[in-house]
Amino acid sequence: KQEVTQIPAALSVPEGENLVLNCSFTDSAIYNLQWFRQDPGKGLTSLLLIQSSQREQTSGRLNASLDKSSGRSTLYIAASQPGDSATYLCAVKRQAGTALIFGKGTTLSVSS
Amino acid sequence: DTAVSQTPKYLVTQMGNDKSIKCEQNLGHDTMYWYKQDSKKFLKIMFSYNNKELIINETVPNRFSPKSPDKAHLNLHINSLELGDSAVYFCASSPRGVRNSPLHFGNGTRLTVT
Numbered sequence A: 001k002q003e004v005t006q007i008p009a010a011l012s013v014p015e016g017e018n019l020v021l022n023c024s025f026t027d028s029a030i031y032n033l034q035w036f037r038q039d040p041g042k043g044l045t046s047l048l049l050i051q052s053s054q055r056e057q058t059s060g061r062l063n064a065s066l067d068k069s070s071g072r073s074t075l076y077i078a079a080s081q082p083g084d085s086a087t088y089l090c091a092v093k094r095q096a097g098t099a100l101i102f103g104k105g106t107t108l109s110v111s112s
Numbered sequence B: 001d002t003a004v005s006q007t008p009k010y011l012v013t014q015m016g017n018d019k020s021i022k023c024e025q026n027l028g029h030d031t032m033y034w035y036k037q038d039s040k041k042f043l044k045i046m047f048s049y050n051n052k053e054l055i056i057n058e059t060v061p062n063r064f065s066p067k068s069p070d071k072a073h074l075n076l077h078i079n080s081l082e083l084g085d086s087a088v089y090f091c092a093s094s095p096r097g098v099r100n101s102p103l104h105f106g107n108g109t110r111l112t113v114t
Helices: none
Strands: A004-007 A010-014 A019-025 A032-038 A044-051 A056-059 A062-067 A072-077 A086-093 A100-102 A106-111 B004-007 B010-013 B019-025 B031-037 B043-050 B053-057 B064-070 B073-078 B087-094 B109-113
Touching (some): A004 A086, A010 A019, A019 A086, A032 A062, A032 A072, A044 A056, A044 A062, A044 A072, A072 A086, A100 B043, B004 B087, B019 B031, B019 B087, B019 B109, B043 B064, B053 B064, B073 B087
Parallel strands (some): A010 A106, B010 B109
Antiparallel strands (some): A004 A019, A019 A072, A032 A044, A032 A086, A056 A062, A062 A072, A086 A100, B019 B073, B031 B043, B031 B087, B043 B053, B064 B073, B087 B109
């Protein structure tokens, strides 16, 4: 059974810092991995999607990496801003047609 | 334009009542989902429909019954509500067979059972 773990559960940093959020999964046979952002009282917004054949994806200040063999992904946020404050969720899809399995998220707080 | 919309946003009701949550997507996606986010913020899949056909049904009490009148709508009906049903319910959609297309979520329905 696939399980997704995110560490740390919460993180507070000053503005301008570079930071890394970690995600691990127990079954390396995945179809893709997605990172989402959730703001309080809102739905989830997709940030990055990495296919199983890819090693990383980049969007602006965000970079996500995938190491299937070790069951790990990282989300790197460069030059953090207060607007980055949110909960970041990692999710994996086992195969096409199956649902995403989510981690419990990392709640990030960036202070100005 | 809201891509995935859910109504109502908030729902407060008493134990034993029956309630429905509606979801509509205007993205032309074939697949729709219902997820439950509990008080610890853990998101768990409940159901998935593809072109009005149920394809995923996790271990969910049969008091929960999804209904898909067409591929743009997936409603969730809950009978005999219990305190433990209090949570935020998210609807989501995705296109079928498009590998690099992420899931699109609605803003959630916060259900409180008293």
